[in-house]
Amino acid sequence: MTDEPPENIVVIGSGGHGREIAEVCLAVARAEPGRVHLVGVIDDGPRAGDLARLISAGIAYLGTVAAWPWSSYACSFVVGVSDPTARRRIANSLVAHSRPATLVHPDATLGSQVALGPGCVVFAGARLSTTVRLGAHVHLYHNVTVGSDAVVDDFTTVCSAATVGSGTHTGAGVMVGAGAVVLDxxxxxxxxxxxxxxxxxxxxxxxxxxxxxxATARSPKHSLRATS
Ligand SMILES: CC(C)(COP(=O)(O)OP(=O)(O)OC[C@H]1O[C@@H](n2cnc3c(N)ncnc32)[C@H](O)[C@@H]1OP(=O)(O)O)[C@@H](O)C(=O)NCCC(=O)NCCS
Structure with a gap:
C-alpha cells in the first residue's frame, strides 16, 4: 500500500479482449492493493451479449467515449481492442482527454531492463526476457514469449502462445497470430x-x-486480423 490514491482505469471496448484486459486490471488490484482501480468499461456500441457478460462479471458499463466525463474524472485508459489499426485510432482520439495506463498481470514475468511503453498490456503467463523494449499500446496475450533484446513497436498485438525470438524487431501495427514463431x-x-x-x-x-x-507471403493483404 502507498499513500497515493489508486490509479483509476477505464477500459475501452467490451468485447472479449476488453473484458480480458479488465480482468488483468482486477488481478493487478488484487496483487497490489491500492495501486489500480478498475472504474469500468466504455464502449460506443456494446453488443447485448458483451453487456450481459460484463454485468455477470460485476464490471460496470460506463457508456460511450463521448459521454464519459473525461475532464472531471481523473482516470487513465487502456484500449481493449486487439486489432492494431483500430487500437491506434482509438488511442489517438483519446490523448487530448486522458493518458494511457500500462498493465502487467502478476503472473507474467519480466526480465531486467525491460521497457514498456504507455498503454502496454501484458497478459498472464507472458515471459519477457532481458532488455526487451515494447512500444506504446503493445498487447502481449497469454503465454507469449519474447526473447532477449527484442523490440516490439507501437500498437502491435502478439496473440497467445506466440514466440518472438531474441534480437527480433517487430514493427508497428503488426499482428502476430496465436502460436506463431518469429525466429531470432x-x-x-x-x-x-x-x-x-x-x-x-x-x-x-x-x-x-x-x-x-x-512462412511465405500471401498477396494481397488479408483484412481480418482478429475478431475482438
Ligand atoms: C492469416 C489470417 C490473417 C487470414 O485471415 P482471413 O483472410 O480472414 O482468413 P480466411 O479464413 O479467409 O482464410 C483465407 C485463406 O488463408 C488460409 N489461412 C487462414 N489462416 C491461416 C493460417 N493461420 N495458416 C495458414 N493458412 C491460413 C485459409 O485456409 C484460406 O485458404 P484458401 O484461400 O486456400 O481457402 C488469419 O487466419 C490469422 O491467422 N490471423 C492471426 C490472428 C490470430 O491468431 N487470432 C487468434 C486470436 S488470439
Missing part, C-alpha cells in the same frame, strides 16, 4: 500479419501477410 534476429515490417502457427524464418516486408511453415 528476424524483422517483421510495419503493418504486417504473421498468421496463426506460422514460423517466420526470413524478414517480413511491411504490410504483408505471411502464413505457414516456413
Amino acid at each position: 534476429q528476424r524483422r517483421v515490417g510495419d503493418g504486417s500479419t504473421v498468421a496463426a502457427a506460422a514460423c517466420v524464418v526470413g524478414d517480413v516486408p511491411p504490410d504483408t501477410v505471411v502464413t505457414g511453415v516456413p
Whole structure:
C-alpha cells in the first residue's frame, strides 16, 4: 500500500479482449492493493451479449467515449481492442482527454531492463526476457514469449502462445497470430500479419501477410486480423 490514491482505469471496448484486459486490471488490484482501480468499461456500441457478460462479471458499463466525463474524472485508459489499426485510432482520439495506463498481470514475468511503453498490456503467463523494449499500446496475450533484446513497436498485438525470438524487431501495427514463431534476429515490417502457427524464418516486408511453415507471403493483404 502507498499513500497515493489508486490509479483509476477505464477500459475501452467490451468485447472479449476488453473484458480480458479488465480482468488483468482486477488481478493487478488484487496483487497490489491500492495501486489500480478498475472504474469500468466504455464502449460506443456494446453488443447485448458483451453487456450481459460484463454485468455477470460485476464490471460496470460506463457508456460511450463521448459521454464519459473525461475532464472531471481523473482516470487513465487502456484500449481493449486487439486489432492494431483500430487500437491506434482509438488511442489517438483519446490523448487530448486522458493518458494511457500500462498493465502487467502478476503472473507474467519480466526480465531486467525491460521497457514498456504507455498503454502496454501484458497478459498472464507472458515471459519477457532481458532488455526487451515494447512500444506504446503493445498487447502481449497469454503465454507469449519474447526473447532477449527484442523490440516490439507501437500498437502491435502478439496473440497467445506466440514466440518472438531474441534480437527480433517487430514493427508497428503488426499482428502476430496465436502460436506463431518469429525466429531470432528476424524483422517483421510495419503493418504486417504473421498468421496463426506460422514460423517466420526470413524478414517480413511491411504490410504483408505471411502464413505457414516456413512462412511465405500471401498477396494481397488479408483484412481480418482478429475478431475482438
Ligand atoms: C492469416 C489470417 C490473417 C487470414 O485471415 P482471413 O483472410 O480472414 O482468413 P480466411 O479464413 O479467409 O482464410 C483465407 C485463406 O488463408 C488460409 N489461412 C487462414 N489462416 C491461416 C493460417 N493461420 N495458416 C495458414 N493458412 C491460413 C485459409 O485456409 C484460406 O485458404 P484458401 O484461400 O486456400 O481457402 C488469419 O487466419 C490469422 O491467422 N490471423 C492471426 C490472428 C490470430 O491468431 N487470432 C487468434 C486470436 S488470439
